Amino acid sequence: MATVRKSSKSCTVNPLKMSQPMGAAMAFMGVKDCMPMLHGSQGCTSFGLVLLVRHFREAIPLQTTAMSEVATVLGGLENVEQGIVNICKKGKPALIGICSTGVTETKGDDVEGYIKLIRQKHPELDDVGLVYVSTPDFKDAFQDGWPKTVVKLIEAFAPDDPTNAVKDPRRVNVLPGCHLTPGDLDEFRTICEDFGLLPYFVPDVAGSLDGHIPDDFTPTTLGGASVSDIRTMNRAIFTLALGEQMRAPAELLEKRTGVPFRLFDRLTGLAPNDELMAVLAEVSGRPVPLKYRRQRGQLVDAMLDGHFFFGGKRVAIGAEPDLLYNIAGWMTDLGCKIEAAVTTTESPVLERIAVDTVLIGDLEDLEAAAAGCDLLVTHSHGRQAAERLKIPFHRAGLPMFDRLGAAHQTQVGYRGSRDLIFEIGNLFIADAHEPTPDSWPLDARPSDAGDPVAARPAH
Structure with a gap:
């Protein structure tokens, strides 16, 4: 702990x-x-x-x-x-x-x-x-600020009648946390729909901040959950809360509408997505689609391919609590050691991170604790620290202003977890110190220098 x-x-x-x-x-x-x-x-x-x-x-x-x-x-x-x-x-x-x-x-x-x-x-x-x-x-x-707003939206518009509602057997409420991108929400929506469910997201930044071109100009938000969607949340058969921060909104919604909920504090990695698939299969009454069985196999194979490069790596992470917990848990699963964890506010999930101390601090604290680490993970304001420390840098969270596609980053589900292995694994590979020509085995080519299998000496 x-x-x-x-x-x-x-x-x-x-x-x-x-x-x-x-x-x-x-x-x-x-x-x-x-x-x-x-x-x-x-x-x-x-x-x-x-x-x-x-x-x-x-x-x-x-x-x-x-x-x-x-x-x-x-x-x-x-x-x-x-x-x-x-x-x-x-x-x-x-x-x-x-x-x-x-x-x-x-x-x-x-x-x-x-x-x-x-x-x-x-x-x-x-x-x-x-x-x-x-x-x-x-x-x-x-x-x-995010969950406080969702609580206020539920108080303002969700019906306060837990017993009298016509249920839609396919409808589920989804309460996503602020650590999820529009790309994450689109992936989660697809997963739910593949089980025959109709997910209603509140809030739904995938409908408004996903970078699409509207047909007409509007000074307000371009899309998202409508007020009528919130007013009919009592028609759902189940609520999926994504992130510990959404516990209070989910509990309030259950109290007002009688709709039960399940909270997922992580959606990146093998075990969290196995749990998600089991819950969706139970709620929908359908078996897990074959495409996700195949995606699960791809994730397991990616974990096998990547563990050579992740195992034993020391990582420093600075992020909001739910994002920190998600990334730290996933990297621990792959064999990394979390050397430094810095966050912004208190949360129950912080005590469950596999690290000695979680500091509520700033990027100066993160930089000091990251000395000697193999990877720095935080938002774009950490790029100078990574340069000074001369270690690879993975951007995560908000703001991310020096790279394209921040809204479409996807790290949920089997497919998002698989792609994140490739993205960060490639950072480790690119940073690996190539051996000098004199140390190469006789049968190793220069292109094999960073490959732990191909560079193995011949017997």
Whole structure:
């Protein structure tokens, strides 16, 4: 069992975490025809907007109440009202998601009260959903803001009637965590559909942030889960929660709708996907499709091929808790040793990581602990640390702004796990120190120098 401790430094150097409002805003981006709005200064919104635009390389819908110093002191009712009214006039959203920031939380704005006053004054807004999430950025992290938003969406729209609902025997609810990419959600959707199930994702960033070209311009989100999807979540026969962070939303949904849930804290690797297949077969009443039996065989073969290069490697990882747990567990399965694990916020899964200590800290802490490691895993802000340490670097998490295709990275399922073995295994192979010509066996060619089988001396 790992010991979890917090960094005792007076300041953060090279931050690892993204703020809680960004996690909340991105969750709102997984709802169709939604406009997320940060209740704070323009700078708070602009900084987060730049990170998301650089990561997804798409137009990101994100607005602000543009609080000034005077407005902050006097209260933000007028700014919130003007922001909501202007968004409704120009964008005609189905939902406006309001996320607080540090400055307005410090002031103590009663945004729930503001929304009641605004609805009384503007009856024309009756058809627009207004959901507020308290997400001060001076505490918690990106992974905390995401599930808080999902809880608020369920409270606002999911029916509170656990006994009276017409069930669709094929429908399942899926509550994905923020550590999963749009590519991960598409892969998971395909797996569910191959079992004859109809998965409804809340939130569904695969529908809005997957990089597709829309038929018409819209200032709001391009797709995702609709409000009507959330209102009919009680029609599902089962809920699949993906990531420990989604436990609270899943428990609330079960309480309100009576729909049972199963939580998967990992979806990368052999054993987690065997468990997933067993659950889907039980829920659907169908056998595992032959394609997944074949994909499982391919994953096992990839593990056999890759264990030469993974075995004994020392790895340093910096990521949000669920992503950290997923990657660390998968690499441990392949024979790696986790030398350093740095994360952003507290979570029950941290104690289960195969490492002595998990540090809630920053990228400076990760760089110091990664000295002598064979691989560094974190988001794009860790690239300079990898260069200084002169070790391979695998980008994981958000933001990832110096590589293409961040939204389509896939590491769930048998196929995603298999491809991740190839991707990281190739980093290890490329970094291997080739022996000098004098040390080559007589029957080994230069092209065989990094191959542990071909470079074996002849007997």
